[in-house]
Each structure stands twice: as structure tokens, then as C-alpha cells.
Amino acid sequence: MNFYVMTLFPEMVRDGLHTSILGRAADSGIIGIEAVNIRDYTLDKHRHVDDYPYGGGAGMVMAPEPIKRCYEAILDKRGKKERPRVVYLTPWGKVFNQTMAKELAAEEDLVFLCGHYEGIDERILSEIVTDYVSIGDYVLSGGELPAMVMIDAIARMVPGVLTNEESGMTESFENNLLEYPQYTRPEVWNGEAVPEVLLSGNHQKIAEWRMERSIDRTLTYRPELIRGAVLDKKAQKYYKKRLSEADLPDSKDNR
Ligand code: ADE
Numbered sequence: 001m002n003f004y005v006m007t008l009f010p011e012m013v014r015d016g017l018h019t020s021i022l023g024r025a026a027d028s029g030i031i032g033i034e035a036v037n038i039r040d041y042t043l044d045k046h047r048h049v050d051d052y053p054y055g056g057g058a059g060m061v062m063a064p065e066p067i068k069r070c071y072e073a074i075l076d077k078r079g080k081k082e083r084p085r086v087v088y089l090t091p092w093g094k095v096f097n098q099t100m101a102k103e104l105a106a107e108e109d110l111v112f113l114c115g116h117y118e119g120i121d122e123r124i125l126s127e128i129v130t131d132y133v134s135i136g137d138y139v140l141s142g143g144e145l146p147a148m149v150m151i152d153a154i155a156r157m158v159p160g161v162l163t164n165e166e167s168g169m170t171e172s173f174e175n176n177l178l179e180y181p182q183y184t185r186p187e188v189w190n191g192e193a194v195p196e197v198l199l200s201g202n203h204q205k206i207a208e209w210r211m212e213r214s215i216d217r218t219l220t221y222r223p224e225l226i227r228g229a230v231l232d233k234k235a236q237k238y239y240k241k242r243l244s245e246a247d248l249p250d251s252k253d254n255r
Contacts, residue, residue, distance in 0.1 A: 001107065001158050002032040003151050004074045004084075006067065007114040008049060009144050010035035016148045025161040033151065034074075038062075041069035050117050059118030067113065067124045074111060084109040085130045087150065088120070089143030093132035096150055098173040100133070104150075105157035112150070114143030176229040178217040180210040212238050219246075 005013045013035035018026055025031045039047050043065070050060035071086070078084065085107055094100070104110060113120070113129065135146040155161050172179040183194040197209045215238055218226050231239055 001030075001105070001155070002078075002109045003034070003155070004078075004109065004111045005033070005035045005114065005144075005147050005151075006038055006070050006074070006112065007035055007144055007147070008038055008116055009114075009142070010037045012144050013114075013148060016144075017151060021161065021166070022152060022155050025155060025158070030160045031155050031158060036070055036074060038066050038070045041066040041073065043069075053118060057118070061118055062115060062120040064121040064124035064127075067120065068127070071111070071113075071128050078109060080109070084111050086111040086113060086128050087131045087133050087147075088113045088115070088125060088129040089135070089146040089150075090115065090119075090132055091134050091137070091139050093134040095137075096133050096135050096146075096153070098153070101150070101153040102157050105154045110154070112143070112147040114147050116142040173225075176218075176225045176227075177214040178222060178225070180213040180217065208234065211235050215239055215242060 007013055014033070017023070017033050022031070022033070026033050039049055042048060048063070049066050050062050053059065053061045075083070085104070087104075087110060089112065113125075133146070133150065135149050140146060183198060187194050187199070195209065197205050200206065211234070215226070215231075215235065218229070219242060226239070
């Protein structure tokens, strides 16, 4: 899968994405990450990428022409007939999640458009953008960090990017449940022991304990997720028990 990032800060994208799991996948050719500098596609001698907004107001707006030329250079390089999906990172886009990451991972190529300043001329957005995406309800200084966040999450879903061991790991948001707590050596640290069941070697008990802790954690931190989870009989029983406990007033109020 190929990721193309249209940006004014190509080094930031390159440096950020060529480490760890993604760096390994890029080195082995499973994914391609190309950061393309929009400024290389300006036509004036001062290499301007922005201008004052029509109608007045603070800040500058990114001009359409360099972005159009940058996009066309990517299309030429790709040399394919059908147009790729183009994601514009913006706080008013659809909020990114794991389901969207999985869906986008099925694309052969994805193009990201990173904005800066007060935004981008609407005419180029309506011409090339297929997906408007936000990574959360807060405002960042530019689209590079959101693009990097998305590329990391999407690339992990591409077959071959994770080793068997890595993809076998139960991850948060798999089946709408958060990940259970993990422990490593030493067995007692800071006066606190590792839960005994994890030392038991009883795989069924361990799986059960982990499922229960996943449900606990989801109910505590992201209770709205659990409606979308598929729970087996044992998990359902535990979930119902937790709910009934939550419904009871605590013993003090009960007196
Ligand atoms: N650009 C600025 N803030 C953003 C956000 N929260 N998500 C995506 N793109 C952005």
C-alpha cells in the first residue's frame, strides 16, 4: 500500500513515520510512504503557497494552484487510471476510528492533504478531496500530525506489516472492548504482586480473567463502546453481573 502526503513539512512526516514497525514495513517494501512538498509546485520566484483571504479576516489561506500541481505530480507518478482517495485532515471532518482505519487499509493508494494557516482554498478541496477526516475534537496547528496518526493506524491493518506475534496481540478496540492490563517481571514490584492467576499456567482461567478485566476497563473508561461488543456466554454473564452491581446503591446508601 502506498501513502502519499502533500505537505509543507515533508521532513516531519518522513522522520515521524520511518521508525519502529512502520519503518520496518517501509524498508521491506510492504508499504511506501512518500512526503511530497507542496512548495516544490509553486510557480512564482518567492515560492508562495498562501495568500490573504477574500472577504478579509485574520490569517492566510493556502492557494489552490500549487496543491493542484502537487496532486497531479502524484497522479503521474502513480500512473494508474482510477483516482485515489484523497483525505483532507480537518477538525470539522468525520472522526477517525479503528473501523475507518480498517476500511482505508483496503485501498492500494491513499493521498493525504495537510493544511496550515487558516485553511485551504475551497475550490481545490471540492475538486480533489474524497474524505474529510478529524482525529478528535481539538485544533492542531496543521494536518501533519493527524496524517501521521492515521497512517500509523491504517498501516498496522495492512497484511504483512505486523509480525504474527504482533498481530496476535489482543488490542484495544478489537471487538469494541479495551485491552486488559499487562504485567512483566518482577513478580512483586513496589510492594504490588502480579495477579496470581497469571502465574497459574491455566490458560482457560487466564483468558477468563483477561476477558473480565477488559469488560471492567471498558465499563470504566468507555462504557459507550460495549454496546457494539460481541460477548460469548461467559462474558455476557460477567457483564450482566457487573451491570446489576452498578444498579445497586452502595451499602452506605442502602442503610
Ligand atoms: N487539523 C487541525 N486540527 C485537526 C484535527 N483535530 N484533526 C484533523 N486535522 C486537523
